[in-house]
Amino acid sequence: MKKLILVNKKDKIKSYSDEEKCHQGKGILHRAFAIFIFNDKNQLLIQKRSKLKKLWPGYWDNSCSTHPQKGETYLKAGERRLKEELGFNCQLKFIDKFLYQASYKDIGSENEICAVLIGKYNKEPKPDPKEVADWKWINPKELKKEIAKNPQKYTPWVKIGLKKLMSLEKAEKKKQVSKLNALLNEYSKLIQPVIKKLLDFYVDEKNREIVKYQILTGGKRLRPALVIMACQLLGGKIKDAFFPAAGLEILHNYSLIIDDIIDNSNLRREKPTCWFKFGRSIAQCIGTDYPAAAFQAANRSKEPIKISELFARTMKTIVDGEILDILFEQQGREDEFYVVKNRYQNITEKDYFEMVNKKTAALFQTCCEAGGICAGAKKKQIEALKNYGFNLGVAFQIQDDILDIFGEKVSTTKKIGRDIRERKGGNIIILFALKELSKKKKQRILKIMRKKEIKNKDIEEVIKLIEQTNSRQKAYQFGQKFVEKAKKNLNSLSKNKWNDILREIAGFAIEREK
Numbered sequence: 426m427k428k429l430i431l432v433n434k435k436d437k438i439k440s441y442s443d444e445e446k447c448h449q450g451k452g453i454l455h456r457a458f459a460i461f462i463f464n465d466k467n468q469l470l471i472q473k474r475s476k477l478k479k480l481w482p483g484y485w486d487n488s489c490s491t492h493p494q495k496g497e498t499y500l501k502a503g504e505r506r507l508k509e510e511l512g513f514n515c516q517l518k519f520i521d522k523f524l525y526q527a528s529y530k531d532i533g534s535e536n537e538i539c540a541v542l543i544g545k546y547n548k549e550p551k552p553d554p555k556e557v558a559d560w561k562w563i564n565p566k567e568l569k570k571e572i573a574k575n576p577q578k579y580t581p582w583v584k585i586g587l588k589k590l591m592s593l594e595k596a597e598k599k600k601q602v603s604k605l606n607a608l609l610n611e612y613s614k615l616i617q618p619v620i621k622k623l624l625d626f627y628v629d630e631k632n633r634e635i636v637k638y639q640i641l642t643g644g645k646r647l648r649p650a651l652v653i654m655a656c657q658l659l660g661g662k663i664k665d666a667f668f669p670a671a672g673l674e675i676l677h678n679y680s681l682i683i684d685d686i687i688d689n690s691n692l693r694r695e696k697p698t699c700w701f702k703f704g705r706s707i708a709q710c711i712g713t714d715y716p717a718a719a720f721q722a723a724n725r726s727k728e729p730i731k732i733s734e735l736f737a738r739t740m741k742t743i744v745d746g747e748i749l750d751i752l753f754e755q756q757g758r759e760d761e762f763y764v765v766k767n768r769y770q771n772i773t774e775k776d777y778f779e780m781v782n783k784k785t786a787a788l789f790q791t792c793c794e795a796g797g798i799c800a801g802a803k804k805k806q807i808e809a810l811k812n813y814g815f816n817l818g819v820a821f822q823i824q825d826d827i828l829d830i831f832g833e834k835v836s837t838t839k840k841i842g843r844d845i846r847e848r849k850g851g852n853i854i855i856l857f858a859l860k861e862l863s864k865k866k867k868q869r870i871l872k873i874m875r876k877k878e879i880k881n882k883d884i885e886e887v888i889k890l891i892e893q894t895n896s897r898q899k900a901y902q903f904g905q906k907f908v909e910k911a912k913k914n915l916n917s918l919s920k921n922k923w924n925d926i927l928r929e930i931a932g933f934a935i936e937r938e939k
Contacts (some may be wrong), residue, residue, distance in 0.1 A: 428495040430456040434524060436538045441495050448480065452526060452536030455492060458499050459586040460507060460517065460542045462488040466905055469568060470550065472511070473559035474580070480529045483558065487583045488544075492537075499540040507544075511560075512551030515544040523589055527581035541586050565591060567898055598936060601929060606645075608926065612653055612670075613646040615663075619671040623718040635703055636714050639678050643694045647930070648792045649674040651817075655796025655810050658923035665727045669795040672722025672736060677788060679715035680743055682708060687751065688847055716740065728798050735798070739791040746784025753780065753851040755874040772850040778819070780851050785825075786818030793817075809914050813927065816911035820934040823904035826852045828939065830888060831897055842884035848874045853903065857896035866890050904935040 428441040431453055447453045462470040470488045474481055489510050493502035503517045520541045528534040552560060563571075568587060572579050624637050649670035656666040684690070685698040686708055692698060700708035723733040751764060753772050758764045769776065793814030797807040829844045829852060844852045859867050870890055873883045911931040915924050 427492070429492045430495060432456055432538055434538075436522065444492070447492075448533040448535065450534065451528065452534035454524075454536050454538065456499070456540070457492045457535070457537040457582070458490065458503050458506075458540040458542055459487050459582050460489040460503050460544065461586065461590055462507075462511075462515065462544050462546050464545065464547045464562060465909065466562075466902070467564065468562035469565050470511075470546070470560060470562055471568065471583070472552065472557045475554070475556050475558050477555055480533055480535065481580045484580045485578055485583070486580045487586055490580070490582060499542060503542045510553055510556045512553070513546060513548065515546045517542045517544045521589055521593060523585055525581065525585055535582065537582070539582055539586065541590060543590070564898065564901065566901075602933065602937075605926070605929060605933060609646055609650050612650040615653075616646065616649045616667065616671050616674065619667050619722075620674060623668075623671055623675065623722050624714065626718065626721060628714060635707065636711050638702065639682055639699045639711065639715075640675070642696045644674075644678075646674060648677050648788060651789065651792040651814065651927075651930075652796040652799070654923050654927055655793045655814075656799040657796075658810075658919055658921065658927065659797060659800035659802045659806055660919070661796070661800025661802075666796055666799045668722040668725040669732050669799060670792075672719040672726075672732070673788070673792050673795060675715050675719045675722065676736065676740065679712055679719070680747075680788075682712040682715065684747070686712075687747070726799070731798055732795060735791055735795060739787055742783045742787040746780050746782070746787065749776070749780040750784055750849065750851055753777075753849060755848040755850050755871065756876065757848055769850065772856060774853075774856060777851055777853060777856055781819055781822045782815070785822040786815045789818030789821065790814040806918060809917050813911050813914035813931075816907045816914065817931055817934055820904045820907040820911065820931065823853055823900055823907070824935045824937060826854050827897060827900050827904070830854045830891060832938070842888055845874060845884045845887050846879050848879070850874070853900045854891060854896045857899050858891040858894045861894040861896065862890065866893075901935065908932060908935050 427444045429444050429447045431439045431442050431447070432455060433439055434454070436456070442453060442455070447455045464470070472486050472488060474484050474486050476482045489503070489507050491502070491506045491510075493499055497505070499519060500517050504514060507517075508514055520543055522538055522540040524538050526534060526536045550560060565587065569591065572584055572587070576584065620640055621637060624640065625633050628636055652670035652673060653663055653666045657663060681693065682699050685693060686700045686705060690698050691701045698708075699711060703711070719736055720733060723729055723736050726732040751758070752767055753769050753776070754764075755768075790811050791814070793810040794807055797810045802810070826844070830842065831854070832841055840846070844855065850856070855870070859870060862870070870887050873879065873887055876883065908931045911934075912928050915927055918924060
């Protein structure tokens, strides 16, 4: 008979007892552990307990759970049990522990101090059929939703353990985001004076404040940071990246001025947009200053011809993407003959990615490429940086699409369902949902998005229809693929702190909440 470890509420060993006695009645407090195994896709391995189990048979559980025996630590017991139940070993890490008591019918109870252990494994398990009836990989967020829908299908400890794990993960991510934001703020302080100086050149003093309005509305300054980090990653001098970084942030804000005019957007970053504050004609005049300032920045860079050509290519690519975005709109602009004539009635995933590649990913790619040029990088190094930036940009846009439909009002400054209101077909969530829904429901969404006036109740109806699909999970998993590609592109580059930070930024792209 197994001897389990009896403890007090502070997890101090009191004595030992047979497993059967520990589970009788309300149970005797003893040690246990719950193992959570993740793969590189951040999916969690869960198992369905064998029907031969005395307590909670046939219930879904975390990767592996049981008790340390006399003389075993949590980690040693975990390694043993992984091999016994799932047929593999991996390094485990202790995360935390929790106390709980739960009864199963009138058969027995668990009364445990339960340690949470985590590990990483990417192959298929080879479970013992006497212990495990079934298994699968699942995203933790999706598991949380499944548990909320069908709590009766899951063991008590997996519910508590997952909640604790996600809470710790959230705290850790918050810490990482805070650290990343601090670094971005540091770069912003370095770049901001350069940007202001460039925008002031040759501009009448009485117009300087309105010209700088757009750039002073805020923003993460992620793009100039990418230029500097890419340069530092390859051993370049930070000062050599200043003008290209400033120029690309100016180009980015130029695209935002134009974007807001095209979309009739009144707010950006919780402030009036440039055109809404000063009028369309003045905003168009202000916008003309921005590319001029960007090319002044290129001329002051270490490689003026290369950087100028890069800026020109990027601007033209972004315009191609913007045109596609307009043509993907399902209604509106009836006074614009070209748009009405060439509007896309059926948008494919291929069309969507062409638009995203040009409108969003191209600028991210250019930022990383410019950093490499500033560092005097080799062709292969620049190619790796370009691919990193490109994949980062796609992941960034996919998360923007997710937040547009599913973002919480408290965690994003954008209005939920803005793409629906603006009838934009170029949103991956909408595309995935249309592909999955019945013909009737698909037509209902398209009918709403082709209305002359879309009201709040229409947006709510579309979101409810979308929520009936797996579009959010599919989009998140798709975004994760681009995150992993971005990280993989860094493998051939210098291993230093900038490499680590760029990896964190890639993860941040699909996990951010605004």
